[in-house]
Amino acid sequence: MFAKMDRIILHVDLDAFYASVEELRRPDIRGKPAVVCVYSGRTQDSGAVATSNYLARELGIRAGMPIAFAKRAAKGKDVVFLPVDMEHYREVSERIMDLLEEHADRFQQVSIDEAYLDVSDRCTGNYQCAEKMARDIKEEIKEHEGITCSVGIGPSKYVSKMAGKKRKPDGLTVVRPEEVVDFLRNLPVGKLHGIGAKTEEELNSLGIKTAADIPAYGLPGLEKEFGKNKASLLRDKALGIDDSPVEQKDKQQLSRIATLKEDTTDADIIYKKISDLCSDLNKKLQNKIAFRTISLITIDTHLQTQTRSETIPEADDACSVLPSYRTLIDRFLSENPGKMLRRVGIRVSGLSFKDAKGKKEQKRLFDY
DNA sequence: CGACGTGTAAC
DNA sequence: CCTTTTACACGTCG
Secondary structure (H helix, E strand, O other), X not given: OOOOOOOOEEXXXXXXXXHHHHHHHOHHHOOOOEEEEEEOOOOOOOEEEEEEOHHHHHOOOOOOOEHHHHHHHHOOOOOEXXXXXXXXXXXXXXXXXXXXXXXXXXXXXXXXXXXXXXXXXXXXXXXXXXXXXXXXXXXXHHHHHOOOEEEEEEOOHHHHHHHHHHOOOOOEEEOOHXXXXXXXXXXEHHHOOOOOHXXXXXXXXXXOOEOOHHHHHOHHHHHHHHHXXXXXXXXXXXXXXXXXXXXXXXXXXXXXXXXXXXXXXXXXXXHHHHHHHHHHHHHXXXXXXXXXEEEEEEEEOOOOEEEXXXXXEEEOOHHHHHHHHHHHHHHHHHHOOOOOEEEEEEEEEOOEEEOOOOOEEXXXXXXX
């Protein structure tokens, strides 16, 4: 009989990634707080913070914050503000991900700066081995690319992710299977990966403050509040239960969104922007990805998002479906008379991948 | 059930 | 005075 061995999974998170990469090529900003920004281009300083380095975080400057707020926090201090350069970060990321993949039996990149490595086979259940691997990986990335990362090790993706959050930057945290419940127990629910502001608020209002409070509340009670599905999800997060495999997933959708120079209700202005976004998306599609559903995304002056979508005969060229987008725009406008839009976007979904001969292929969507 | 729209979450 | 991209769950409608 072969008992199913416990898995060992590493979560690798590149520290303050965009900022770290900038510090590498801009030695002059080292030792200073640095803020990497997405400028929206409508006014000076309109836009949001993509990443800040740890010195900037000490000033309270965090990802997602409006640039104008960050500037206020930086007032009088020597803080460097830089625009994002995604192309460059993607190059660096790609090289690092290639390094990481070498160390894994199974590999899953989850974003530009994060990946899971299943090392169960090569470490045969030995956490010492996994820890050594993590140190080797950290050293290798430091040596080859000059940046630090934080690694979490645990028996599942979720636990490794939570472990990694414990010590940053340049951290290494191991949570063994028998330690999982204790490790999570006293964490505030909002700290659990997958529990955001809304759910945190809802849990708190029930008197549920820490992870341990969740199972203590009882599954039936949770189900009344959250429904069967989410209730069991919450309980699993509290107890560190996660069987999801480390595997590269196919993309389900691709989208592009942009901020308008000025708020508008004008179909022609919107159409023009949509047409730009289609051209941009085509660079990604490369005539290799076909789609069956298109969506128009709108964000109004109050930052409320709405979508209008339509399933169409399969297409592989975003620009070729511009007439359908025009229809969606007109539909949206007639259903929302006078609504001022701030941002507009497009999305294609129902994707399938085509090979060189234009034939449909099964997997491989994640390559693009 | 498939299509569509919204909400939540994470980066 | 607030970016961008993706995923997924869920409610609703026909």
